[in-house]
Amino acid sequence: MSSLFDPLLVVILLLNLFVLGASRLRAVIGASALQGVCLGILTITAHAEITLEVIAVAVVAVAVKAVVIPRLLYKAMRDVAIVRDVEPLIGLIPSLVIGALGTTFSVIFSQTLPLVAAQQGSLILPSSFATVLTGCVVLTTRRKAITQVVGYLILENGIFIMGLALLDAMPFLVEVGVLLDLFVAIFVMAIIINHVSREFASTDAAELTALKE
Amino acid sequence: MLLALVVMPIVLGALALVVPWARVRAWLVPAGAVVHAALTAVVVISPPSPMFDRWMTLGALGRVIVAILSAQYLVCSFYVPGYLAARPERPNRVFCACLIALGGTMSLVAVSHHLGLMWVGIETSTLVTAPLIYFHRTPRSLEATWKYLLIGSVGIAFALYGSFFLASAALHNGLSTSLLFEDMVHDAARMSKPWLHAAFVILLVGYGTKIGLAPMHTWKPDVYGEAPGIVGALLAGGLTTCAFCALLRFVQIMNAAGDGELARSLLLAFGLLSIAVAAAFMIRQRDVKRMLAYSSVEHMGIVAFGLGIGGLGTYGALLHILSNSFGKGVLFLAAGNLHRTYGSKLAAEVSGAIHRVPASACLLLAGFFAITGSPPFSLFLSELTIVQAAFRAGRYAVAGLFLALLATVFIGMGAVVVRVVQGPARAGTKPEHEPLLTIAPALGCLAIVLVLGIYLPPWLDSALHTAARFVEMQS
Numbered sequence: 272m273s274s275l276f277d278p279l280l281v282v283i284l285l286l287n288l289f290v291l292g293a294s295r296l297r298a299v300i301g302a303s304a305l306q307g308v309c310l311g312i313l314t315i316t317a318h319a320e321i322t323l324e325v326i327a328v329a330v331v332a333v334a335v336k337a338v339v340i341p342r343l344l345y346k347a348m349r350d351v352a353i354v355r356d357v358e359p360l361i362g363l364i365p366s367l368v369i370g371a372l373g374t375t376f377s378v379i380f381s382q383t384l385p386l387v388a389a390q391q392g393s394l395i396l397p398s399s400f401a402t403v404l405t406g407c408v409v410l411t412t413r414r415k416a417i418t419q420v421v422g423y424l425i426l427e428n429g430i431f432i433m434g435l436a437l438l439d440a441m442p443f444l445v446e447v448g449v450l451l452d453l454f455v456a457i458f459v460m461a462i463i464i465n466h467v468s469r470e471f472a473s474t475d476a477a478e479l480t481a482l483k484e
Numbered sequence: 485m486l487l488a489l490v491v492m493p494i495v496l497g498a499l500a501l502v503v504p505w506a507r508v509r510a511w512l513v514p515a516g517a518v519v520h521a522a523l524t525a526v527v528v529i530s531p532p533s534p535m536f537d538r539w540m541t542l543g544a545l546g547r548v549i550v551a552i553l554s555a556q557y558l559v560c561s562f563y564v565p566g567y568l569a570a571r572p573e574r575p576n577r578v579f580c581a582c583l584i585a586l587g588g589t590m591s592l593v594a595v596s597h598h599l600g601l602m603w604v605g606i607e608t609s610t611l612v613t614a615p616l617i618y619f620h621r622t623p624r625s626l627e628a629t630w631k632y633l634l635i636g637s638v639g640i641a642f643a644l645y646g647s648f649f650l651a652s653a654a655l656h657n658g659l660s661t662s663l664l665f666e667d668m669v670h671d672a673a674r675m676s677k678p679w680l681h682a683a684f685v686i687l688l689v690g691y692g693t694k695i696g697l698a699p700m701h702t703w704k705p706d707v708y709g710e711a712p713g714i715v716g717a718l719l720a721g722g723l724t725t726c727a728f729c730a731l732l733r734f735v736q737i738m739n740a741a742g743d744g745e746l747a748r749s750l751l752l753a754f755g756l757l758s759i760a761v762a763a764a765f766m767i768r769q770r771d772v773k774r775m776l777a778y779s780s781v782e783h784m785g786i787v788a789f790g791l792g793i794g795g796l797g798t799y800g801a802l803l804h805i806l807s808n809s810f811g812k813g814v815l816f817l818a819a820g821n822l823h824r825t826y827g828s829k830l831a832a833e834v835s836g837a838i839h840r841v842p843a844s845a846c847l848l849l850a851g852f853f854a855i856t857g858s859p860p861f862s863l864f865l866s867e868l869t870i871v872q873a874a875f876r877a878g879r880y881a882v883a884g885l886f887l888a889l890l891a892t893v894f895i896g897m898g899a900v901v902v903r904v905v906q907g908p909a910r911a912g913t914k915p916e917h918e919p920l921l922t923i924a925p926a927l928g929c930l931a932i933v934l935v936l937g938i939y940l941p942p943w944l945d946s947a948l949h950t951a952a953r954f955v956e957m958q959s
Contacts (some may be wrong), residue, residue, distance in 0.1 A: 384678050385656055403645065410638065419634060426641050433648045437655060456611065456637050463614075463630055 275316045279309045280398040283432070284374060287405040290425065291370040292363050294355045296417060300344045303424045306402075307336025310431050317435045332431070340424060340457050344417055347464045353415065361412040373404040395436050402429030416464045420457060485532040486540045486595045489523050489550065492516070493588030500581040509580040510568040516584045517554075517561035520591070524554035534597070538664055541597040544954035545736075548802060548947055549729040550594035556721050556809045557587050559928040563714050563817055566921025570824060579619050582612045586718065593726040599647050599663040602730055606643065606694060609723055610636045616715040617707055628703075628710035635703040639693025643730070646687030650737070653679035665733050669957070672740035680741055687734050688750055694727035697754045697788055698761040701781045705765075708777035709829070713820015716773065720780040720816060721809040728787060728805055732955050735791060739957040744794065752792025752882065758785025759889045767896035772822065773829045775900050776815050779855060782893055783808045789886060790870040793877055799952040800869030806948070807862040807936065813929030814851035818844045821922055822904070831900050836909025843918050845905045847926045852901040854933045856894045862936035 286302045286309075293299050311333035318325045359366065377400035384396065406426025410419055496516045503509050527542055528551050534541040542550070564583065568576050589612055592605035610633075618629040651663060656676035660667040672680075693700040708716045738747035762782035769775040783804070790801030821844035822837050823829045837845040854861035857868075867890065874883035936944075 384652075384682065385676055407638075410634075416630065423634070423637055423641070426638065430641060430645045430648065433645065437648055437651050437661075456607075456633070460633055460637075463618075463626070463633060 276313065277394045279313050279316070280394040280432070283309050283428070284394075284398050284401055287374070287402055287425070288367060288370050290409060290421070291405060292367045294359075294363060296348055296353065296355060296415070297345075299418060299421050300341050300348070303421050303428070304337045304341040306425065306428050307341075308333055310336060310428060310435075313432070313435055314438075317438055336424070336428070336431075343457065344420060347417055351417075351464070353417070359413050361408075366408055366412055369408055370401075370405055373408070374401040377401040377404065395432060399429050399432040399436075402426075402432060405429070416460075420460050420464070423460075424457065485523070485527055486535055486542060489520065489527065489591040489595060490588045492523065493520060493591070494585050497581040497583075497585030497588070500584055501577060506568070506572070506576055507565075509576055510565040513564040513580055513583055514558075514561040516587060517558045520587050521554050521558040524550055524591075538666060539598040539601055540595050541666070542595055543597065543665075544947075544950045545729065545732055546594045546597075548806075548951045549725060550591055551947075552725055552806050552809050553590050553594060553722055554587075555932075556725075556813060556929075557590075557718065559810070559925050559932070560714060560717050560721070560813050560817065561925075562928075563717075563820075563922060563925040566919050567712065567714055567820070569919070570922070574619065574621075578615050582615050583714075583718075585612050586616075586722075590722055590726050594729055597665045599650065599665070599668070602733070603640070603644055603647055606691070606726065606730060607640050609726060610640060610694070613715070613719065613723065617711045619712050619715070620710070622710075625710040628706045631703045632707045635693060635700075639690050639700065641690070642686055642693070643690030646683050646685075646690050649679055649683035649686055650734075652676070653683055665737070668737050669740045672737050673742060675741060677741075677743070680738070680743065681746060684734055684738055684743075684747060685750070688731065688754070691727050691731045691734075692754060695724050695731065695784050695788075696758075696781055697784055698758040698781060701758065701761065701784075704781055705774040705777040708780065708816075709771060709774040713773075713816045713818075713823065716776065716820070717813045717816035720776070720812040724780065724784060725805055725809055728784075732791075736955045736957065739955065744956075748792045748794050750792075751788045755785045755788030755790075755792050756882065756885065756889070758782065758788065759886070759893070760785075763889050763892040763896060766893055766900075769896070769900055770831050771829055772819050772831055772834060772900065772904060773816075775897060776812075776819055779815070779893070779897060780812060783812075783855070786867065786870065786890075790866075790873070793870060793873045793879065794956065795873055796876065797870050797873035798956055799949055800866050800873055802948050802952055803869060803940075804863065804866035807866050807933055808855075810929040810932045811851065811855040811861070811863055814847055814926050814933070815855060817922070817926035817929070818847040818851055821918065821926075822848065825916065831904050831907075834904050835907035836905075836913065838905050839909040839913045840916055841918055842915055843923045844926075847923070847930060849901060849905045850930055851926070852897060854930065856897060857890065860937045861933045862940070863933065865937055865940070 283306050286306050290299050290302045311329045314329040314332055315321060315325060378397040380400060381396035403426055406422050406429055409422030409425060413419055413422065493516055496512060500509050500512050528547055531542045531547065586609060589605055589609040593602055596602040596605055614629055614633050617632055618625050651661060653675040654661055654668065654671060656679060657674050659671040659674060689700065696704045708720060711719065735747050738744055759782050762778040762785065766775055766778045769778065787801045787804050790797040790804060821841060822834050825841050826834045828834060854863055857863045871883055871887065
């Protein structure tokens with residue numbers, strides 16, 4: 272673990288709060304992409320020795336999370352011509368408060384789980400929990416389909432952080448598989464968003480209400 | 485050999501993408517299913533040696549699950565040519581390809597003995613089913629697909645998160661981190677308890693979303709309601725079986741760790757809640773297919789309840805997975821026929837179906853009796869076993885509640901089904917010709933639950949008992 276490790280995790284935590292407080296879609300997508308870049312650097316710094324495999328995982332992570340998926344989302348955003356996610360189910364300030372409380376809770380919760388010596392005192396667990404929590408908040412409180420996809424992306428970022436703690440245990444095959452699956456899932460979602468926009472002339476998931484009790 | 489189970493359907497699915505004739509594509513589905521069933525029969529009868537460093541192994545549990553999956557898929561697959569022939573205007577290229585590939589991805593879940601590989605199986609199964617749900621290309625089916633993808637992906641993400649927790653539980657005490665189930669079961673007792681418990685809860689939520697246990701069931705009514713009948717049959721009978729297979733692996737690890745009690749009490753709570761929620765929503769349900777979706781929630785609850793009782797209940801739960809799989813085949817295929825004939829799935833409009841499509845209506849009625857656990861169908865046997873296990877364990881209160889909820893479901897579902905089948909028909913309704921291919925698969929499923937209810941072959945019974953003992957760590 273290098274000295275860059277914890278500061279990068281702090282950046283990710285701050286980006287979480289930024290996403291919760293921002294309403295412009297461009298900014299939200301940008302923040303998730305920046306998280307992807309941080310995760311790429313984290314992958315390299317997490318390893319004692321830098322092998323070709325480590326670099327490959329880092330490059331794929333950055334390529335998928337910071338380049339390909341954001342571009343897909345930007346394109347979807349342009350196609351349906353929306354700029355901001357208005358009227359989230361929970362206002363921006365309350366969701367920021369939830370995010371801050373969630374981060375605090377994550378720190379407390381991670382104290383209850385025993386850590387291996389190498390990770391003692393590291394921010395890796397709390398930032399993973401907090402990021403997953405942020406993803407869930409964005410997923411459940413935002414109305415636009417694109418923002419919900421960003422929520423899912425952030426959720427996956429949180430899981431990826433947890434994966435870093437296990438890099439030595441988890442075979443790379445699985446890690447790469449995870450990235451690939453993530454990519455395919457978002458890709459399929461992007462296609463669906465396009466269909467949604469054509470059928471409903473908006474990507475407001477709140478309009479998807481024909482099916483309910 | 486194990487690899488062939490997974491790869492053959494995927495390759496055939498890719499082939500279906502390039503076949504230019506729609507009718508040939510439709511027949512590729514049952515053709516693939518026959519080959520898959522033959523391969524399954526070979527591996528089930530003489531389990532092959534593990535592959536890829538034991539990543540693929542056919543254990544006692546996987547053997548039962550892959551047999552259920554393959555058999556149900558085989559029977560249902562013959563519905564596809566008849567169904568697609570009735571919808572010649574729809575492009576079926578992607579539909580057929582995904583349907584065929586689904587057989588492979590579901591098998592992957594059953595044969596993988598590796599935490600990560602099994603997760604990949606569940607994930608790919610979810611992705612290939614999304615285009616199947618969107619087959620009708622209506623705004624409503626689009627909405628259902630969106631919900632399925634989003635909620636399903638979050639569930640799968642949690643399953644992955646839980647898998648990481650489980651890996652951490654092993655990492656903590658310097659145990660083997662191969663992530664093979666065999667190794668984890670072996671080391672379970674020495675894993676870090678807080679991590680293991682957290683892992684089980686997260687995995688239960690994650691895979692529970694795919695199973696459709698309440699309160700993570702919200703996608704089910706929408707998806708089963710909008711998907712074609714054949715897709716509903718495969719989702720409710722096949723994919724849920726896969727997800728339960730995954731969950732059973734973790735129940736086994738918890739049992740091996742000596743924490744089976746915690747796992748069982750959680751499963752019991754989720755199970756009862758699912759049955760209760762399903763019962764509440766089935767009463768006065770106006771939409772036939774949504775009612776079937778709640779029936780699926782109910783049956784997932786029954787299986788979870790059986791696992792929650794443990795002991796004989798685990799055997800009952802496995803028998804119930806098997807019976808439910810075919811029972812759902814009857815109901816969804818019959819309901820699909822009614823939906824197509826009437827162009828509606830509202831009970832008020834499909835009323836009196838026996839006068840118009842007598843065969844499908846009779847199948848729906850018989851399927852209703854089968855699924856609600858009436859004798860002599862095999863669901864009666866499995867539910868009875870579960871209740872018996874609860875009484876034997878001295879849990880009279882939960883057993884009583886279980887029976888009361890099942891009775892409520894019977895009344896709620898019965899009211900809808902009887903109205904659909906025997907209600908007043910529109911004046912001048914004449915019986916219509918029903919193609920054999922859309923009737924025979926449902927009849928086949930019904931015959932299986934009927935035969936298994938009367939005579940459970942000893943080899944099947946012993947395979948189920950072995951799998952139950954395997955999960956319970958008693959062998």
